[in-house]
Amino acid sequence: MKFSLRTLFTQGLSGHTGWGPQWRTPEPKPEYDAIIVGGGGHGLATAYYLAAEHGVRNVAVLEKGWLGGGNTGRNTTIIRSNYLWDESAAIYEHAVKLWEGLSQELNYNVMYSPRGVMMLAHTIHDVQVFKRHVHANRLNGIDNEWLTPGEAREFCPPLNISANVRYPILGAALQRRGGTARHDAVAWGYARGASARGVDIIQNCEVTGINRDAAGAVTGVETSRGTIRSRKIGVVAAGHTSVLMGMAGVRMPLESYPLQALVSEPVKPVFPCVVMSNTIHAYISQSDKGELVIGAGTDAYTSYSQAGGLHIAAHTLDAICEMFPMFRRMRMLRNWGGIVDVTPDRSPIIGKTPVPGLFVNCGWGTGGFKATPGSGHVFAATIARDDPHPIAAPFTLERFRTGRLIDEAAAAAVAH
Amino acid sequence: MLIIPCPHCGPRPENEFRYSGEAHVVRPADPETLDDAALAELLYMRSNPKGRHAERWRHIHGCGWFFNCIRDTVTDRIERTYPAGTAP
Numbered sequence: 001m002k003f004s005l006r007t008l009f010t011q012g013l014s015g016h017t018g019w020g021p022q023w024r025t026p027e028p029k030p031e032y033d034a035i036i037v038g039g040g041g042h043g044l045a046t047a048y049y050l051a052a053e054h055g056v057r058n059v060a061v062l063e064k065g066w067l068g069g070g071n072t073g074r075n076t077t078i079i080r081s082n083y084l085w086d087e088s089a090a091i092y093e094h095a096v097k098l099w100e101g102l103s104q105e106l107n108y109n110v111m112y113s114p115r116g117v118m119m120l121a122h123t124i125h126d127v128q129v130f131k132r133h134v135h136a137n138r139l140n141g142i143d144n145e146w147l148t149p150g151e152a153r154e155f156c157p158p159l160n161i162s163a164n165v166r167y168p169i170l171g172a173a174l175q176r177r178g179g180t181a182r183h184d185a186v187a188w189g190y191a192r193g194a195s196a197r198g199v200d201i202i203q204n205c206e207v208t209g210i211n212r213d214a215a216g217a218v219t220g221v222e223t224s225r226g227t228i229r230s231r232k233i234g235v236v237a238a239g240h241t242s243v244l245m246g247m248a249g250v251r252m253p254l255e256s257y258p259l260q261a262l263v264s265e266p267v268k269p270v271f272p273c274v275v276m277s278n279t280i281h282a283y284i285s286q287s288d289k290g291e292l293v294i295g296a297g298t299d300a301y302t303s304y305s306q307a308g309g310l311h312i313a314a315h316t317l318d319a320i321c322e323m324f325p326m327f328r329r330m331r332m333l334r335n336w337g338g339i340v341d342v343t344p345d346r347s348p349i350i351g352k353t354p355v356p357g358l359f360v361n362c363g364w365g366t367g368g369f370k371a372t373p374g375s376g377h378v379f380a381a382t383i384a385r386d387d388p389h390p391i392a393a394p395f396t397l398e399r400f401r402t403g404r405l406i407d408e409a410a411a412a413a414v415a416h
Numbered sequence: 417m418l419i420i421p422c423p424h425c426g427p428r429p430e431n432e433f434r435y436s437g438e439a440h441v442v443r444p445a446d447p448e449t450l451d452d453a454a455l456a457e458l459l460y461m462r463s464n465p466k467g468r469h470a471e472r473w474r475h476i477h478g479c480g481w482f483f484n485c486i487r488d489t490v491t492d493r494i495e496r497t498y499p500a501g502t503a504p
Contacts, residue, residue: 240466242462242463242464242465243465251457251462251463252461252462252464253460253462254464255437255462256464256489300433300434301435301471301487302469303489303490303492305490305491305492307492309417309430310417311417311430344459344460400460400461401452401453401456402452403452
């Protein structure tokens, strides 16, 4: 069913009783041309582009829980592409360009809202780093501009630019094309598009083993719903990547950490943009439901607990209250954690592995949501052609052996 | 917040400590003889298990000593801690 004003009107005439499920719920077939392990945004996008752009339609997406129930449904939905290195800028900008047309492409409103992402500088070092980013981004044709504290407050009026705070604001970098999107809609939109093109989306199906033949190539997976055969397997499992790759005997340069977020009670529109402060670990925007969506830092230690320590969230709220004094009496509704897979250079790993037929897309760390369309797009091409997409090529697993790291850890000023 | 039993100082809150990654990653006696794959394994590859994990902590706001710790990464419960340089 195509969503349009006409469908809405005709459904309205029948009392909105005719809306069907947006994707099929098939039983797993014994064999597929490709299996994607992980039904989050990146996995579903991969399946969608495999079917839509490469004609690989006999595909299964295996999800151990429910669609978008992992980090896709747990993040703070920030989208931006103002990364320092050329390789990173290329992939994140590829994603932003896809975001811009995604609702039309999927015929599903992902509520992409380019309301501007402002990154605050609190120290001289921040100022130097952000100005360097602004120049690097401009060379790569990516919009990013430097704002004085006064200009920053003009863009975001609730901001406290007083000098009498612990971490005064010395300026900000603003990417106007950055913004947010609706996380659930991204997963559901890709699922709907993929399902309509023949992809089988199988929820509550946990992969428990990866089968290989005598030559070492993959032959399929063992799951909680039986054996499923395929010569191509793409692992897109975020925090659980090390566990899954271990089933094929591949060790990964990953550590999984809990990353927390929280939302406030809903209020009327008060916050016009996205503000990030890496130095004092706070990210904030307002959802269309009116909740303040606040992102905190990672815990100090690796964990799969999907919770995280309360002192981490409290630290972030200290920062929020200092930067935005008007939120001091807001009450928080919920907080939660997602498990993020962090690489040594804080750049993702996309591509082939030492095991023939096994592909991996992981290591997005604390900032994977923004890349969802781009990640799926280049990973689908990599799987379909059995050869890395040019944008994905620098992000190989091989780089940890060759030493060609893409060191955004130091460069992006991303809080890790 | 974890309560971590420092082998030297006793149980203390997590924010007195610094996490220092996987334990028992042995630095070879002659690293210059390693090939690229072995160096990648040493520097970057981590077991990152879902379950029992041997890890290092340092009591930076206490005795200053590194020590090892066995923790379950699903429940975050600490099984035990033991001095650096001793077997798990």
